[in-house]
Amino acid sequence: MTPGDLPAMLDDLEELVLCESFSADLDAVAASAEVVAALGARHLGARPETIVVDGVAHLRWSFGAPRVLLLGHHDTVWPIGSLRERPWSVTDGVARGPGVFDMKAGLVQMFHALGSLASLDGVCVLVNGDEELGSGTSRALIEQNARACSASLVLEASGNGGALKTARKGTSNYRVTAHGVAAHAGLEPEKGANAGVELAHQILAIAAMTDPTGRATTVTPTLISGGSSGNTVPALAAVTVDVRVTDQAAQDTVDAGMRALTPRLAGTRLEVTGGPNRPPMAASSSAALFSLAGRVAEELGLGPLSGVAVGGASDGNFSAGAGCPTLDGLGAVGGGAHAADEHLIVDEMPRRAALLAGLVEALLKGRT
Missing domain, CATH: 3.40.630.10 (Zn peptidases)
Structure with a gap:
């Protein structure tokens, strides 16, 4: 048959x-x-x-x-x-x-x-x-x-x-959250710690992990969110990161890099969740x-x-x-x-x- x-x-x-x-x-x-x-x-x-x-x-x-x-x-x-x-x-x-x-x-x-x-x-x-x-x-x-x-x-x-x-390719998925301090954006912005600006620094660092040719390892910031109102220094901002790799060593290297992210601005802290999904x-x-x-x-x-x-x-x-x-x-x-x-x-x-x-x-x- x-x-x-x-x-x-x-x-x-x-x-x-x-x-x-x-x-x-x-x-x-x-x-x-x-x-x-x-x-x-x-x-x-x-x-x-x-x-x-x-x-x-x-x-x-x-x-x-x-x-x-x-x-x-x-x-x-x-x-x-x-x-x-x-x-x-x-x-x-x-x-x-x-x-x-x-x-x-x-x-x-x-x-x-x-x-x-x-x-x-x-x-x-x-x-x-x-x-x-x-x-x-x-x-x-x-x-x-x-x-x-x-x-x-x-x-x-x-x-x-x-x-x-x-x-x-193997895949990894992360969420990087920047925690800051809210403040009035017009009256006293200096009293805040801008999670959005902190996240911007991190997004550039994350994107730099991509293989320059774009064919082997790709580390792509995707969904971005943050802030609570148009006149408030954001206390929270987050980005989702999609990772694709051709071998296990690259997946491990990116994971180590994501875990090693450190804050750039005083008064902020970072939270990194997620990790490798498929080998x-x-x-x-x-x-x-x-x-x-x-x-x-x-x-x-x-x-x-x-x-x-x-x-x-x-x-x-x-x-x-x-x-x-x-x-x-x-x-x-x-x-x-x-x-x-x-x-x-x-x-x-x-x-x-x-x-x-x-x-x-x-x-x-x-x-x-």
Whole structure:
């Protein structure tokens, strides 16, 4: 059996897209988990284990002793009601709708791929419900399952042109808060300690941690807030910082730099919270799997594969960080993740499902 029934795949995809699953809405995530569980059961012949951690619903299918881990997520960044503005549609070979690319099509392709295999012995499927929030409640589950497997395949959307994702940057997130002293900005500003000015100094120091080329380490001040009124010396100001790195040493260096920030103005103090979130997924983690995927694609007549290193992180960072060889970007082909033009090239769905099925089968047979 081959996973090539496009009309059936689109029916399944429509079912998932119409069940909105905004990460921050736990009721919506729970409802989505039920829909995904039922869809998976139809294709895999078994209901998953539902694992609820801090109110977030995750799903796990296990078949025998696990050797190959497939990772996906059913939550999206789209608030409930987004379907009214971006309804499900398929026009001229392009499907649209909230989460269609990131990553509900990947789940459909995965279920169809696995459903086409003669045996699932050795397969573990983990679909979490909080990936878009950083996988805070599912990280331990991902790492636990990854340590038990010899390969991890991630159904996140592909890179440009269908490229598989062979490396991902690690991520860290910080919040730097400057504490000062409030005072009347007109009558006696000298009695204050300006948290806003202090934060400005820190923002420049933080931005200077970025690699000058902007390709390796990026340290980016993002959300900035502060002050209480237009005529008051601000007693509080804060900035959120997004960090992306290519290796663990860089992540450690930035963390040390963030912890070493010191106040510049008398009367102010700094508070630094947060830290590393996802470890880097190095190219070495995916090299053997990418090579095998290329051979499988050639055997199936799917053409040559391309790979790309990306700045965005996924749960593949966790599986790779746990020591499990990991290949990412095996999901949908399209574009516009998290954006108004999110879309999917529907003709690629059977091709990607066939590639995944061939790759899983090769790994279960011990090919390297």
